[in-house]
Amino acid sequence: MLCFQLTIALALAGPLLAQQHNVSPADVENGGRIYNANCFACHGQNGDLVPGVDLRRGSFRRVSSDDDLAKVILNGIPGTAMPPNRLSPQDLQAVVAFLHAMRAAPAGPAQSGDARRGEMLVEGKGGCLQCHQINGKGSHLAPDLSEEGLIRNPSFLQNALLDPQAAAQPKDRFIRAVARNGEVITGRRLNEDTDTVQIIDSHERLRSLAKAELREYAIQTQSPMPAYKDKLTAAELSDVVAYLLSLKGTGTK
Numbered sequence: 001m002l003c004f005q006l007t008i009a010l011a012l013a014g015p016l017l018a019q020q021h022n023v024s025p026a027d028v029e030n031g032g033r034i035y036n037a038n039c040f041a042c043h044g045q046n047g048d049l050v051p052g053v054d055l056r057r058g059s060f061r062r063v064s065s066d067d068d069l070a071k072v073i074l075n076g077i078p079g080t081a082m083p084p085n086r087l088s089p090q091d092l093q094a095v096v097a098f099l100h101a102m103r104a105a106p107a108g109p110a111q112s113g114d115a116r117r118g119e120m121l122v123e124g125k126g127g128c129l130q131c132h133q134i135n136g137k138g139s140h141l142a143p144d145l146s147e148e149g150l151i152r153n154p155s156f157l158q159n160a161l162l163d164p165q166a167a168a169q170p171k172d173r174f175i176r177a178v179a180r181n182g183e184v185i186t187g188r189r190l191n192e193d194t195d196t197v198q199i200i201d202s203h204e205r206l207r208s209l210a211k212a213e214l215r216e217y218a219i220q221t222q223s224p225m226p227a228y229k230d231k232l233t234a235a236e237l238s239d240v241v242a243y244l245l246s247l248k249g250t251g252t253k
Contacts, residue, residue: 023097031098034091037170042081044153047102056102066096113235118243121236126228134247140204141188142225143172148244157241161232164225174224175199177209178216185209189219 035043047055062077063069070092076084087095122128129138132145148157160167175197177185187201197217198208211217232240 023093027094027097028101030091031094034095035098038085041169044156046153046155049153055099058103069096069099113238113242115243115246118239118241121240122243126240140200145244146247147249149247150249152244154241154245157244158237161228161237161240164223164227168223174220176218176220177214180213180215
């Protein structure tokens, strides 16, 4: 069924992709939302995290046209980490439009901060360890940052600090639930299936909740992480990004 749907979507998408010059700013914005939800984790803010692929420069291993790009987006690439994506023709056009817009946008910021000063800011003024953990120090409430330098680039980290709502990843959403006995449960979602959800609750306890035993259950769309736009100077922001980029795994800086 999935292959049939993808074939139909490609057939419908052809004439749409042939008219990319007619896309609107709303199309690009929609494409950006889809990219952030489905592509961001692997390709990154600048589209250059996958070896041999640079979305900002239009550099691909298997793509020479918008139609090729649409096929890769929809069908994925067997034997690689690139999965298929169920998108309507309109959403597909929006993603391709967004990728074109990426090529015209400026690249991420050059990095010139001081990692040592950044570490002091993270542990002090920034208060990051109240929620995050780094190399065994801090809290489990928010994602572990010990390998940020391996999986993130400067642009992503800066954007996450300035606008955490825009950079929030669906897999790191927080939940709010109310049990049948009236207990209110909040925490970060780790795994979820049809019947259960596993979380780290507000007391840093691992919990598995049976949905049938919940009176209410909702995934929070707003990130609890504060924005640092007015809390850190430009120099301090560069220092924090430099420190996070230096983190390559447990015990390293």
